[in-house]
Amino acid sequence: MLKSNREQALLAGGSLSPVQLVVLQGTSFCNLNCKYCDLSDESRRTKSAMEPRLIERLFTELFQSGRLAPVVTVVWHSGEPLTLPPSYYDNAIGLILRLRDMLAAANVSVRFAIQTNGVLIDDDWCRFFKRHEERLHVGVSCDGPSDLHDSYRLNWNGRATHLQTIRGMDLLSRSGIKYKIIAVVTRKTLRRPEAFYKFFFERREHLSGFHFNVLADGRSPDPDLAYSADDRLAYYSFYRRLLDLSRETHNAGDEFEILNFSHGTARILASKDAGGPMCFDEASAPLKSLNVDSRGNVTAFYAGLSIDVLRDEYGDGKGLSLGNIFEMPFEDMARSKKLQRIMEDFAISRRSCEASCEYFSVCSGGFEISKKQRFGTFEAAETVECLIHVKTLVDALLDDISAYLDFSVPNENRHALNPDDRYQP
Amino acid sequence: MTVQTNSTLDKIARAEAALKSGLLTNYAPAKPPTPADKKTPSSWGPAMRV
Numbered sequence: 001m002l003k004s005n006r007e008q009a010l011l012a013g014g015s016l017s018p019v020q021l022v023v024l025q026g027t028s029f030c031n032l033n034c035k036y037c038d039l040s041d042e043s044r045r046t047k048s049a050m051e052p053r054l055i056e057r058l059f060t061e062l063f064q065s066g067r068l069a070p071v072v073t074v075v076w077h078s079g080e081p082l083t084l085p086p087s088y089y090d091n092a093i094g095l096i097l098r099l100r101d102m103l104a105a106a107n108v109s110v111r112f113a114i115q116t117n118g119v120l121i122d123d124d125w126c127r128f129f130k131r132h133e134e135r136l137h138v139g140v141s142c143d144g145p146s147d148l149h150d151s152y153r154l155n156w157n158g159r160a161t162h163l164q165t166i167r168g169m170d171l172l173s174r175s176g177i178k179y180k181i182i183a184v185v186t187r188k189t190l191r192r193p194e195a196f197y198k199f200f201f202e203r204r205e206h207l208s209g210f211h212f213n214v215l216a217d218g219r220s221p222d223p224d225l226a227y228s229a230d231d232r233l234a235y236y237s238f239y240r241r242l243l244d245l246s247r248e249t250h251n252a253g254d255e256f257e258i259l260n261f262s263h264g265t266a267r268i269l270a271s272k273d274a275g276g277p278m279c280f281d282e283a284s285a286p287l288k289s290l291n292v293d294s295r296g297n298v299t300a301f302y303a304g305l306s307i308d309v310l311r312d313e314y315g316d317g318k319g320l321s322l323g324n325i326f327e328m329p330f331e332d333m334a335r336s337k338k339l340q341r342i343m344e345d346f347a348i349s350r351r352s353c354e355a356s357c358e359y360f361s362v363c364s365g366g367f368e369i370s371k372k373q374r375f376g377t378f379e380a381a382e383t384v385e386c387l388i389h390v391k392t393l394v395d396a397l398l399d400d401i402s403a404y405l406d407f408s409v410p411n412e413n414r415h416a417l418n419p420d421d422r423y424q425p
Numbered sequence: 426m427t428v429q430t431n432s433t434l435d436k437i438a439r440a441e442a443a444l445k446s447g448l449l450t451n452y453a454p455a456k457p458p459t460p461a462d463k464k465t466p467s468s469w470g471p472a473m474r475v
Contacts, residue, residue, distance in 0.1 A: 243454045250453030261455040268437060269444045358433040397455075398436040404452050405443055 016334060017285030018069035019062065023303050025293040026050050026088065028079040032117050032161060035152040036184060036215055036225055039078065040308065045156075049084055050294045052095060054325060058292055059096050061330040063103035067287065075113040078304060079294070082120040086128035089114070093132060115139040115182070117153070119161055121168030126175035137208065138179040140169055144196045148188055151224070173206040180209035187224040190234050193241040197256075201249065204256045211259040217370070218384045227388055235388050236423050239396035264397045267362045284365045286343050287334065296325040298333060301346065302366055309369055314338055320369075349378040356381045363390050395423070 028043040150160035289303040322333035
């Protein structure tokens with residue numbers, strides 16, 4: 001007898017993943033008011049700092065739990081980390097490493113990262129980054145040339161921030177500190193792929209990585225921040241143009257890696273590994289990513305998940321929060337009925353994708369909440385977000401790979417190309 | 426711009442075979458993933474992405 005979707009999902013709920021990433025909201029306060037920020041105005045205007053006793057409690061429990069992966073990355077994000085002083089992070093890093101040495105020295109290696117808008121980077125911060133450079137990575141949020149960046153990345157007075165961000169990036173470069181760029185792509189970016197690419201390409205020697213993000217939610221009253229299924233061709237053309245530019249760079253004897261494409265090829269390679277988990281299962285596996293906000297609320301599944309999302313979904317007004325570390329031991333969270341319920345809902349979502357989506361094997365998931373928000377159910381498959389983020393990017397990558405194989409590999413694997421073919425989703 | 430109209434699954438299978446057989450060693454836009462790269466990055470939720 002066929003099982004219901006919920007029963008099947010329960011069976012496929014899977015086990016808890018080792019914790020690989022811990023996102024700490026050192027402060028919710030931000031010195032900027034980016035137009036596309038998902039955090040509330042109130043939280044970004046509230047000066048706060050995650051208390052050392054919260055960090056101590058959290059990491060004591062994590063190190064004692066036996067649930068950590070061999071390598072764990074702790075990243076400060078969500079709010080502007082540099083609004084707290086370097087000494088705050090000196091102390092936090094020291095505390096976490098001392099706890100690791102006491103409780104899990106032989107088993108766990110810890111790395112750190114800070115994601116900043118770059119505006120407050122000065123010589124003190126550069127000295128801090130140098131002090132910790134063996135174990136701490138810096139990420140800078142910059143959207144490219146000034147007209148793209150300054151359309152949305154403004155301060156609270158509505159003033160542009162590009163110059164300040166560039167000044168911070170230049171200070172890092174002069175101090176010999178490499179940094180990873182995260183750039184948000186909007187409709188305006190789609191119109192200027194060459195300028196977008198060139199801006200970061202010219203800084204490639206100073207970068208440890210480059211990754212672009214399409215906005216997580218396609219709904220916005222600002223037409224340049226919104227996207228729909230009708231925009232698929234525009235995004236496809238943008239992705240293909242970036243791929244072309246990468247190839248032109250390579251042919252000119254240079255290299256500039258765009259991590260979105262490298263991760264895409266990694267997912268293709270991992271897509272059908274016998275015996276291994278599908279990358280979809282792995283990417284949003286329960287507990288793989290933990291988020292702890294400045295008050296101690298813990299969420300899982302996605303990195304960066306706020307408790308404000310789906311606040312009333314599980315009846316406690318706390319969204320997908322598993323609890324507060326001051327009120328509930330981490331191990332109780334890991335064994336909680338609420339976590340089990342979320343896992344069941346996410347498994348339903350996953351099975352809906354698996355049953356209907358050609359891209360399932362190369363998708364890293366992450367759209368469960370989008371489904372619930374858009375359709376009122378986890379039992380849905382495609383969202384506009386997954387269409388633009390995943391399907392269209394995979395289409396562009398696969399078509400580019402096919403074209404490369406057709407033109408570059410002189411063997412019997414060549415496929416004839418029809419030059420009249422056009423992208424027809 | 427030239428694209429193919431094979432099914433997505435066909436294209437995934439072809440790309441996967443090419444990756445595994447080393448035909449994409451010189452494919453410029455992406456470094457060929459090593460076995461260590463097979464683990465995918467975390468999914469980032471609706472609040473923000475990195």
